[in-house]
Amino acid sequence: MxxxxxxxxxxxxxxxxxxxxxxxxxxxxxxxxxxxxxxxxxxxxxxxxxRGDRARWNPEDLLLAALSECHLLSYLHACVTVGVVVVSYRDSATGVMTEDGRSGGAFTDVLLRPEVVVAEPSMIERAEHAHAEAHRMCFIANSVNFPVRHQATVTSL
Known part of the structure; x- marks a missing residue:
């Protein structure tokens, strides 16, 4: 190793x-x-x-979950480094997978929609900029060959 x-x-x-x-x-x-x-x-x-079981996780769910969670964890770290206190974070992520007509396909786009609440209004701008740093740091987003976009909202208490 x-x-x-x-x-x-x-x-x-x-x-x-x-x-x-x-x-x-x-x-x-x-x-x-x-x-x-x-x-x-x-x-x-x-x-x-x-032909799968809707009640169980599927590979597409797991990929979307990995991208969402990786961004969240990277974002929390990025916020700590710039003095932003996050008090709430919720992401409503979506992904598009397109079949190729030959029994295969690929993801073509993922959109993360984090809704972030920070402790003070003075932190909002830094919190917004921290999403770019989180994207740069995310191991999973850096491992895929399709766009992982962000449409974040940041508010304060």
């Missing part, structure tokens, strides 16, 4: 053998359990249009 390198591991266990394995496209479920040592399991599946 090199300096600054971080490694992650998980186990993905398919639970979808309904008796005949993958003998046909409709003959198996897409249910998966994602496990990381010491953490609660995540029940996952495909998205509903791809």
């Amino acid at each position: 090199t300096l600054g390198e971080h490694r992650y591991a998980l186990t993905a266990t398919w639970e979808g053998n309904l008796g005949s394995g993958t003998s046909g496209y409709r003959e198996y479920s897409r249910d998966v359990t994602l496990s990381v040592e010491g953490k609660p399991d995540v029940l996952a599946s495909a998205d509903k249009p791809f």
Whole structure:
């Protein structure tokens, strides 16, 4: 392992053998359990249009969640460094995935809509600028090949 390198591991266990394995496209479920040592399991599946279970997380949900949470955590750090006290943060993120017509596709856009409340009105401008720094620092946003845009609002108590 090199300096600054971080490694992650998980186990993905398919639970979808309904008796005949993958003998046909409709003959198996897409249910998966994602496990990381010491953490609660995540029940996952495909998205509903791809024969998945709507009640479980799907890969598209997880990617959007990773981008949203990474920006949030990077933003909190950026605010601390410029003396902004965040008292509330809520993001209503959306993403667009487009199928390519050949059984594949890709995300083409993600829009994060953070609603931030800071402790004092004098912090609003610095809090607004901190979103650009958070985007620069976000490991996940720096790892994708599509735009991750921000439409933030910042208010104060």
